[in-house]
Amino acid sequence: MIALLRFMLLAFVVLTVVYVCVSLYSRAVRRGKLEREWDEEIRVGDRKAYVREGLEAYDQSLRRRLIAGVYIIPMIVIGTIIYIVNY
Incomplete structure (x- = not known):
C-alpha cells in the first residue's frame, strides 16, 4: 500500500x-497564431490588446480544458492495470 502511494x-x-x-506550449502556439493573424489580416488597432483578448478567449476554450486529460487518462490506465493484475 505504501508503495502504491509513493508511486x-x-x-x-x-x-x-x-x-x-x-x-505553456499550447498557449505559445495560440499566441503565435493570433500574432500572425493580426500581422497578415487586421493591422488596425492595438496588437497587444488583440492578442490579450484572443488569449482570454482561449482560456475559456474546450482545448484548454482538454489538456487536463494529462492527469485523468494516465490515472485511469494505471488504476485499470492495477485492478486487472490484482483481481
Missing part, C-alpha cells in the same frame, strides 16, 4: 510537469 505521488509530480509543459 501515485511520483506520478502526480511527473504529470504536473507534463501538464505545465503542454499548457
